[in-house]
Amino acid sequence: MGIGTVGSGVFSVLQRNQSEIVRRAGRGIEIAMVADLDTARAQAAVGPAVQVVSDARAVIANSDIDIVIELIGGYGIAKQLVLEAIEAGKHVVTANKALLAVHGSEIFAAASRKGVMVGFEAAVAGGIPIIKSLREGLSANRIQWIAGIINGTTNFILSEMRDKGLDFDVVLKQAQALGYAEADPTFDIEGVDAAHKAALMSAMAFGVPVQFDKAYVEGIAQLGAQDIKYAEQLGYRIKLLGITKKTDKGIELRVHPTLVPNKRLIANVEGAMNAVMVHGDAVGTTLYYGKGAGSEPTASAVIADLIDIARLHNADPAQRVPHLAFQPDAMSNMPVLSMGEVVTSYYLRLKVADEAGVLANVTSILAKAGISIDAVLQREADEVGGEGATQTDLIILTHDCVEAKMNEALGQMQVLKTVLATIVRIRKEELA
Amino acid sequence: MGIGTVGSGVFSVLQRNQSEIVRRAGRGIEIAMVADLDTARAQAAVGPAVQVVSDARAVIANSDIDIVIELIGGYGIAKQLVLEAIEAGKHVVTANKALLAVHGSEIFAAASRKGVMVGFEAAVAGGIPIIKSLREGLSANRIQWIAGIINGTTNFILSEMRDKGLDFDVVLKQAQALGYAEADPTFDIEGVDAAHKAALMSAMAFGVPVQFDKAYVEGIAQLGAQDIKYAEQLGYRIKLLGITKKTDKGIELRVHPTLVPNKRLIANVEGAMNAVMVHGDAVGTTLYYGKGAGSEPTASAVIADLIDIARLHNADPAQRVPHLAFQPDAMSNMPVLSMGEVVTSYYLRLKVADEAGVLANVTSILAKAGISIDAVLQREADEVGGEGATQTDLIILTHDCVEAKMNEALGQMQVLKTVLATIVRIRKEELA
Numbered sequence: 001m002g003i004g005t006v007g008s009g010v011f012s013v014l015q016r017n018q019s020e021i022v023r024r025a026g027r028g029i030e031i032a033m034v035a036d037l038d039t040a041r042a043q044a045a046v047g048p049a050v051q052v053v054s055d056a057r058a059v060i061a062n063s064d065i066d067i068v069i070e071l072i073g074g075y076g077i078a079k080q081l082v083l084e085a086i087e088a089g090k091h092v093v094t095a096n097k098a099l100l101a102v103h104g105s106e107i108f109a110a111a112s113r114k115g116v117m118v119g120f121e122a123a124v125a126g127g128i129p130i131i132k133s134l135r136e137g138l139s140a141n142r143i144q145w146i147a148g149i150i151n152g153t154t155n156f157i158l159s160e161m162r163d164k165g166l167d168f169d170v171v172l173k174q175a176q177a178l179g180y181a182e183a184d185p186t187f188d189i190e191g192v193d194a195a196h197k198a199a200l201m202s203a204m205a206f207g208v209p210v211q212f213d214k215a216y217v218e219g220i221a222q223l224g225a226q227d228i229k230y231a232e233q234l235g236y237r238i239k240l241l242g243i244t245k246k247t248d249k250g251i252e253l254r255v256h257p258t259l260v261p262n263k264r265l266i267a268n269v270e271g272a273m274n275a276v277m278v279h280g281d282a283v284g285t286t287l288y289y290g291k292g293a294g295s296e297p298t299a300s301a302v303i304a305d306l307i308d309i310a311r312l313h314n315a316d317p318a319q320r321v322p323h324l325a326f327q328p329d330a331m332s333n334m335p336v337l338s339m340g341e342v343v344t345s346y347y348l349r350l351k352v353a354d355e356a357g358v359l360a361n362v363t364s365i366l367a368k369a370g371i372s373i374d375a376v377l378q379r380e381a382d383e384v385g386g387e388g389a390t391q392t393d394l395i396i397l398t399h400d401c402v403e404a405k406m407n408e409a410l411g412q413m414q415v416l417k418t419v420l421a422t423i424v425r426i427r428k429e430e431l432a
Numbered sequence: 433m434g435i436g437t438v439g440s441g442v443f444s445v446l447q448r449n450q451s452e453i454v455r456r457a458g459r460g461i462e463i464a465m466v467a468d469l470d471t472a473r474a475q476a477a478v479g480p481a482v483q484v485v486s487d488a489r490a491v492i493a494n495s496d497i498d499i500v501i502e503l504i505g506g507y508g509i510a511k512q513l514v515l516e517a518i519e520a521g522k523h524v525v526t527a528n529k530a531l532l533a534v535h536g537s538e539i540f541a542a543a544s545r546k547g548v549m550v551g552f553e554a555a556v557a558g559g560i561p562i563i564k565s566l567r568e569g570l571s572a573n574r575i576q577w578i579a580g581i582i583n584g585t586t587n588f589i590l591s592e593m594r595d596k597g598l599d600f601d602v603v604l605k606q607a608q609a610l611g612y613a614e615a616d617p618t619f620d621i622e623g624v625d626a627a628h629k630a631a632l633m634s635a636m637a638f639g640v641p642v643q644f645d646k647a648y649v650e651g652i653a654q655l656g657a658q659d660i661k662y663a664e665q666l667g668y669r670i671k672l673l674g675i676t677k678k679t680d681k682g683i684e685l686r687v688h689p690t691l692v693p694n695k696r697l698i699a700n701v702e703g704a705m706n707a708v709m710v711h712g713d714a715v716g717t718t719l720y721y722g723k724g725a726g727s728e729p730t731a732s733a734v735i736a737d738l739i740d741i742a743r744l745h746n747a748d749p750a751q752r753v754p755h756l757a758f759q760p761d762a763m764s765n766m767p768v769l770s771m772g773e774v775v776t777s778y779y780l781r782l783k784v785a786d787e788a789g790v791l792a793n794v795t796s797i798l799a800k801a802g803i804s805i806d807a808v809l810q811r812e813a814d815e816v817g818g819e820g821a822t823q824t825d826l827i828i829l830t831h832d833c834v835e836a837k838m839n840e841a842l843g844q845m846q847v848l849k850t851v852l853a854t855i856v857r858i859r860k861e862e863l864a
Binding site: 017023026133207282303308322 | 441445448453455456457458559564565569570571574697701712714715717718719720721722723728729731732734735736738739747748750751752753754757759
């Protein structure tokens with residue numbers, strides 16, 4: 001259902017690698033029918049031998065079909081069709097992270113009731129088998145945290161900004177021209193797409209429901225080239241990370257620009273590539289890297305799900321891996337923490353008057369809030385006004401503190417007369 | 433069977449994470465019996481509640497036991513016990529790469545006959561779920577090549593040599609003192625351990641038998657600090673890689689020190705960490721990173737296999753993933769190429785007399801062999817002898833050529849009167 005970029009990739013990889021797939025799976029996988037509103041485009045993609053229809057319900061009604069692949073996207077008709085396919089006893093494979101992040105609980109519950117599988121490897125980090133690694137490969141572990149570059153558009157933009165010292169707006173236009181960013185890039189640059197994926201990984205890591213609505217989401221549109229430069233001078237790179245952590249108090253679930261030490265592998269993931277770090281209590285830190293989008297990388301994940309389902313479609317449900325890694329009756333109700341409760345460290349940039357006592361004022365506010373300082377950098381004063389008055393960039397790296405404390409301290413610093421502009425605050429993760 | 437470092441890790445992770453494992457797997461996994469020649473040590477590791485025996489056959493004979501974990505190591509008694517366990521209808525989980533690299537075909541065939549599973553995720557790259565990724569996550573792809581840092585000891589040594597500019601012998605002693613290298617480090621430093629793992633991955637990638645005996649194996653003991661330094665100057669790092677590639681002529685299977693561009697993530701994998709790159713036709717390049725050894729990382733992989741087997745132990749064999757990724761009746765007999773047939777590029781270091789015509793002589797030999805040059809570096813001459821005669825290090829990077837041609841050219845260069853010492857040749861891979 002839906003044969004655009006990814007659907008065409010699924011079709012052509014299945015054709016090209018059919019004999020290899022049969023050698024692995026012990027059986028073939030055949031595209032029996034394609035539904036797309038644009039039947040002409042669809043027929044061109046699959047050739048004359050495959051039946052193309054405009055009505056997706058013809059696929060669902062076709063009793064020869066075992067598995068329905070949903071590649072329409074979005075929460076609208078896709079949700080309805082997926083639920084109808086499940087109701088008709090079909091297994092479903094989808095790349096639709098938005099749908100699952102918002103309606104996952106309902107869809108997985110329906111699938112469990114009907115005894116069918118919903119495969120969604122393609123929904124997170126494209127071709128990287130991160131869902132299989134989380135659900136199966138690391139199943140011995142208590143997962144402690146996940147941090148990932150899970151949106152290629154924003155990583156491309158951040159890589160270019162750093163590489164060429166360009167501003168966000170300029171690079172966004174380039175990315176759109178190159179096809180790395182959509183005409184309406186909101187979901188990507190505002191962090192929504194990354195939050196969809198982070199919410200799915202959080203559920204699989206910790207055995208909680210998919211809670212996209214509780215995620216803290218901050219994008220990269222406000223990020224300045226100078227902060228990328230200062231971060232670099234301090235030994236860090238800025239990446240848009242999807243982060244989820246388990247703490248004693250609850251679960252952190254957040255997407256925001258993040259300083260990462262430049263010696264970490266993930267700090268060196270460039271361009272549109274994706275990478276996910278997973279830290280488990282037994283295995284320690286692991287990392288998974290590859291293409292997070294595109295026709296064939298996404299098709300690779302869709303077809304891996306098809307092969308898994310082909311193997312297990314008539315198995316006892318107990319022989320299948322639970323959709324969200326944990327048995328549906330063993331989910332935890334551990335709360336997702338508000339951003340004020342999150343503990344992390346910070347990069348702060350204050351534009352301050354270049355006069356005595358400024359650093360003392362700022363640091364005493366942090367000290368009173370119990371926030372300790374890791375590093376301070378003061379950078380070349382720019383002349384402003386005619387009276388020889390100057391201003392300076394003051395960059396502070398802090399140690400870990402609760403975000404509510406930091407918000408309070410920021411409020412106090414912001415009203416200092418010597419602080420001349422809105423303070424820039426970027427979170428920092430050591431990811432050790 | 434065998435409860436040393438890894439066995440103790442398996443026991444303690446299973447205990448610690450039992451409730452999490454039950455929430456995932458829907459059932460518990462219990463260690464019913466432990467066999468170890470050192471019963472006192474074993475009993476201390478597992479506590480008084482678990483039965484400890486000195487005779488591994490008591491485990492195999494115990495009809496309450498579904499899965500036997502073999503952590504003895506080596507080809508000797510371990511092979512016999514694994515085959516007996518299979519014959520008794522037990523599933524087997526093992527971390528024994530040496531055993532499977534040499535006797536894998538026999539063991540997997542026996543398991544298929546008896547309808548039992550042999551899990552060996554722990555045999556390659558420790559806690560990294562690389563076997564699951566290869567066999568399942570990337571099952572849509574024609575795998576084109578794999579290149580991995582799959583021996584932590586040698587990567588630790590190479591990282592230290594580069595970081596501190598030290599020679600191999602010095603660092604080896606440090607590594608032994610720190611527990612990163614064994615008292616007899618032969619299997620690690622000579623590349624044998626990496627070749628065991630590469631042979632297993634090669635089989636799973638290309639659907640061929642496990643052919644450790646056909647692997648080309650070269651270790652790091654001959655590597656000099658100066659080559660690491662020159663490589664760095666040219667933008668490369670030297671890593672011991674296990675490489676397997678599919679070409680039109682056959683399969684390459686080789687372990688040797690390799691120059692890798694320093695901008696590749698794998699070039700930045702430091703210390704005892706492991707990382708494996710897998711390139712598939714649909715997914716492109718992917719990378720998997722984590723701890724390749726140690727008690728709990730290895731236990732993570734052993735227990736993941738236990739959970740998989742617990743889920744599928746009474747499934748139809750067709751519902752299980754084939755041991756070597758491909759159906760046993762669909763294996764290919766594509767040959768493993770001899771090293772002379774391998775195509776790669778090279779780093780050459782020649783100690784030459786600092787006189788006119790040397791470069792011309794050397795490059796004309798390469799030109800006649802059809803080997804083209806990518807870069808040349810000539811480094812500070814050291815005075816030798818009393819007559820003002822000097823010598824120079826001449827470093828050449830070549831483009832791809834067949835190794836047999838390179839061997840021929842090396843033979844011709846080596847006998848030039850102006851070439852003053854044995855030519856150093858290190859292979860180079862771009863891994864793009």
